Amino acid sequence: MLLLAFPSLGTAMLLLRWITVAVAAVLVSAANTNVAIKAAVDSVDSKMRHAGPTILTLMANQSLSDTTLGRVMTDIGTTWRIAGTTLRATAVSDGSTTTHPTNDDIGTIYGDALLLLSTSLSGIKATGKVPGFPAQVRTLDPIVANATRQLNVTLPNSLVLPSILMRDARQFFLAEGFNQTLASLGF
Structure with a gap:
């Protein structure tokens, strides 16, 4: 269809090249915005460091239910x-391998948050005490997947390290139904 609108293949290719350059210009990094990115990543890691033990306590106290886990x-x-x-509101980062926080610092923290999420929820389905758990996962999965994809946009290639860290723990996401999150990590 594109060829019909232009007199030559060269004209069509020139237009495609222009579109590619225009799109790339939108994604050009502003500077090293790793400090702002790390703050967002720290928030989920911190939340998971508190939520994980809360979930384990609910399980240990036999108070795990749709309501308690739902909260x-x-x-x-x-x-x-x-x-x-x-992360969406943060400019795309040039990143850094030497200035702290480095890209690897951020990747390690994000990977830790994902590991904590996957292992904290591991086994809940098997308890049978939370019949609404699959619905809760269907709600949470796209949220985590969106944040994960956005991290990779704001800090390009930032999911390499978390993907490596998740190779073993991905089994927990798989068992609990976090399919979109796994896809966002490249699994």
Whole structure:
């Protein structure tokens, strides 16, 4: 169809090249915005460091239910949603391998947050005490996947390290139904 609108293949290719350059210009990095990116990533890591033990306590106290876990899942979802929004509002970073926080610092922290999320929720389905768990996961999964994709846009190639860290722990996301999150990590 594109060829019909232009007198020659060269004209069509020139237009495609122009569009490519225009799109790339939108994604050009502003500077090293890793400090702002790390703040968003720290928020989800911190949330998971509190939510994980809360979930384990609910399980240990035999008080795990749709209601008790639902409150925790809502809180987790809110934190990941805010992180995704914050990352979207942050300029694309040039990143750094030497200035702290480095790209690897951010990747390690994000990978830790994902590991904590996956292992904290591991086994909940098997307890049978939270029949609404699949629905809770269907709500949380796209939120986490969105934040994950946005991190990779704001800090290009930032998911390499978290993907490596998740190679073993991905089994927990798979068992619990976090399909969109796994896809956003390249699994």
